[in-house]
Amino acid sequence: MSAPSTSRPLSADQFMLLEQLGSGSFGVVYRAINKETGDIVAIKQIDLESSEDDIAEIQMEIALLSGCDSDHVTKYYGCFVKRYKLWIIMEYLAGGSCLDLLKPGPFNERQIAIICKELLEGLTYLHSNGKIHRDIKAANVLLSSDGDVKLADFGVAAQLSNNKSRRNTFVGTPFWMAPEVIRQEAYDFKADIWSLGITAIELAMGEPPLSQYHPMKVLFLIPKALPPALEGNFSKEFKDFVAHCLIKDHRRRPSAKQLLKHKFFRNVGNPIELRTLINRKEDWSIRRVDRSKPKLYEETIATMASMADSTVDGWSFTVDAPSKSVQVTETEVADEISVEQIVQQNPSLYRRGRAQTYASYQRGATAAASISSQLGNSSIGSSNSDEERRRTVRAKSLHDTRRSVISSSSFLRNDSDRQRTLKPRPQLQEAPNATNVSMSELASALRDRDQPDEENIPPSVPATSEEQKFGRQIYSVAVKGVLDQVDGKTDASSAELEAVSKFTNAWRALDATCPEAEFWILKSIISKIEECDQLRSVLFNPSVTKSVREPISKSNGERSIASSRRPSTASSVYIQNESVNQQLPPSQQKSPIEQLLYARWLEGLRSR
Amino acid sequence: MAFLFSRSSRQKSPQELVRSLRDSLKKLDLGQDKKTLDEVTRFVNQIKVLVHGDGNTDPSPDSIALLAQEAYSSDLLYSIIARQTLLDFEQRKDTMSIFNALLQRQIGSRFPTVQYLSTREPILVLLVKGYEYPEVAQNSGQILRECIKHEQLAKIILSGDLIWSFFEYVQLPAFETASDAFSTLRDLLTRHKSLALDFLTDNIDKFFVEYNRLLQSSNYVTKRQSIKLLGEILLDRTNYVIMTAYIDSPEHLKLIMNLLRDKSKNIQYESFHVFKVFVANPNKSKPVVDILLKNREKLLVFLPEFQSDRTNDDQFNDEKQFLIRQIADLKPVQ
Secondary structure (H helix, E strand, O other): OOOOOOOOOOOHHHEEEEEEEEEEOOEEEEEEEEOOOOOEEEEEEEEOOOOOOOHHHHHHHHHHHHOOOOOOEOOEEEEEEEOOEEEEEEEOOOOEEHHHHOOOOOOOHHHHHHHHHHHHHHHHHHHHOOEEOOOOOHHHEEEOOOOOEEEOOOOOOEEOOOOOOOEOOOOEOHHHOOHHHHOOOOEOOHHHHHHHHHHHHHHHHOOOOOOOOOHHHHHHHHHHOOOOOOOOOOOHHHHHHHHHHOOOOOOOOOOHHHHOOOHHHOOOOOHHHHHHHHHHHHHHHHHOOOOOOOOEOOOOOOOOOOHHHHHOOOOOOOOOOOOOOOOOOHHHHHHHHHHHHHHHHOHHHHHHHHHHHHHHHHHHHHHHHHHHHHHHHHHHOOHHHHHHHHHHHHHHHHHHHHHHHHHHHHHHHOOOOOOOOEOOOOOOOOOHHHHHHHHHHHHHHHHHHOOOOOOOOOOOOOOOOHHHHHHHHHHHHHHHHHHHHHHOOOOOOHHHHHHHHHHHHHHHHHHHHOHHHHHHHHHHHHHHHHHOHHHHHHHHOHHHHOOOOOOOOOOOOOOOOOOOOOHHHHHHHOOOOHHHHHHOOHHHHOOHHHHHHHHHHHHHHHHO | OHHHHOOOOOOOOHHHHHHHHHHHHHHHHHOOOHHHHHHHHHHHHHHHHHHHOOOOOOOOHHHHHHHHHHHHHOOHHHHHHHOHHHOOHHHHHHHHHHHHHHHOOOEOOEOHHHHHHHOOHHHHHHHHHHHHOHHHHHHHHHHHHHHOOOHHHHHHHHHOOHHHHHHHHOOOOOHHHHHHHHHHHHHHHHOOHHHHHHHHHHOHHHHHHHHHHHHOOOOHHHHHHHHHHHHHHHHOHHHHHHHHHHHOOHHHHHHHHHHHOOOOHHHHHHHHHHHHHHHHOOOOOHHHHHHHHHOHHHHHHHHHHOOOOOOOOHHHHHHHHHHHHHHHOOOOOO
């Protein structure tokens, strides 16, 4: 069996399926034996009938896989369809995934260095072939029995038409996703480098950073917060390597080729050493007395809709009237009117057709955009074409978010499965209910973060007493604007952002329910401060204030106030400094997800 | 000849590179010895740097112009496509990437390579024939789809006999080849709307004979993809002439009604979107009405139960109710 193309089509009879290796949204993976050659292979079975993926997408994945021939990428041997299942025949890697190997505990630095170096070799190959993996994580890194490190699972990988093109689809697994991918800016190969940095931390700590948070919340934290850093008892080189992978600005982030020269790899070991990880995992499994027996393959009888058969026993077509020949002639102009009648009577019948055309148009537009951007770069290179590109990218990003949110719904239904990869969905028509699930989840993630939204903040009580009125006044005059301003801050660690958001929400709730307490609290705080000479001089003397830094602004002297998430409310209270506003990348002014939420909400209203 | 290819101190000009590559490709016809293959790799790599840059420096437009001009006059693109099966894995990818780079070359609104290809039909023929060779099918399919983004090239395929071979390719047993061919067929029939309409109008009988074979294919993937595409074609407003002709035919109705009862839920669902057009048509032909009347009782039992688990799909359920009402109220045509 020679990779990657096969001279003769493979067939199911050739293989004997052994135990199940894993299962997921994509289908089930079995270990199998090729009866003709005796080779052990892995077979991924995708149930096309129940798969959420469009067949065209699965075809993309296979095209990507079959376009790779590298020792650092799982080998592809071929595929075929049997009944409703697509069988993808791949190289079997006995060592399992790094995620499995992590179960007994984190890896040591030497082992991580070997893995990272091998992964960088693999990424160098992929990137030089115009491919972005887009889902690098321990679960997608497989080891052979000899410790060879291989990239697997090209479910969301992308092929760029040349080395100048960019992507902006929202895919990946939240914890490992690069900020530019989440923001849906034009991104390229560097997105894989970020994910590699996160994976390195995952291997060292057992979990990726921010794993304590809900994956949807992570989508808001990663673009906003300072990049995670490797902390703990590790070498300077390792920490520096991770820091380079996790440079937030992808233009400054080094390429795979450059990172291979990093000093972290100066005395890097041989992959064969990784066998200790495989042995360790085996020992661990034995000691845990894993009682779960391996799942053997069972031929499933597809339970397809047999409803039709049970209720009606076949159509009767016996009336065969002389069949009219199918021909379009000018005398049939009258039919045009009838079509219009169909449309008028049932506009909904056409809706579907149009939606699909729109989708294919979108695809065409992207391809055109990638070509035009490439040409803009190489021959014209004017700022004009750059702007053009940005616009196309922005216009498309919302469309893509919508798809990805739908797909993320299934991932949200099962909260335990946090490793799930987000994929763009081919069509909107599927499972409208799923959209609602994900929307409410997304909305709650947003709300927890910083939205003072009606459901979360209790309804305002009317202010009747003097104290209540003063409390409200304090809030609207002094507090509200400050909270909005603090909420919009970036450049803080995720933990800091979380703490601030909890605080601001609590205050908003306090104002809504108990303005008199707000008044008394502030009054007592101020009087306490006035009693303390030092604090008084610091807080009420403007010249001193300058030297005291705002707690979470770690950037240089300028006040980095991100535009408020709710410009309308903020601007009434707090007038933003124009120059500050201009320095922000446009993506921070309104996140695509927020735009999407708003669009969805409007849509919901309209349909009611 | 060996001295010609030995490492000379002088860098070859773009024109020389193109000619050298073409010559070593031609030598492959005599035998795929390692030396010739190495030559191909060497020239290919040098040309790749010319067209893509080496990562640090951008390619120079002048060299690309020289390279493209020589590629047209020396018929390099034909040599590349004609010898795909003789090349190794990486060489196939790399030569195709050179082809692709030239294809995307643009001067103002002009695509010189597209213009060139429109006068060199044999290259397109070879690209289509690529589907007959599993090892090159995906590479040539990808290039072919890039080509037919340009209407003038799509027209060459749609106006000749080439288009009909796709009805064979999409049924090939190898999944990747068949579904790649299907993507190309879909693009040909949907991308350039007026071109596709002209093709469908001119060939309507033959087209549906061929297409109905796909709808009855024993291959699940072929069947599912073709019923879905049929719905897209018919429900596209550009194609209303085609749709009215299509829904007049009792033969088409029978086929679609059988697909409504297919074992696959996806196929059932997609055929529903074609079936609904037959029923919604206010001017149904007599044979169509006859079939619907003959099956009225069965349909009125069948439809309420049809995919009844799609409770969240409001549009689908509305349409289903509409069809049930239409069928219940159906009057015989005199």
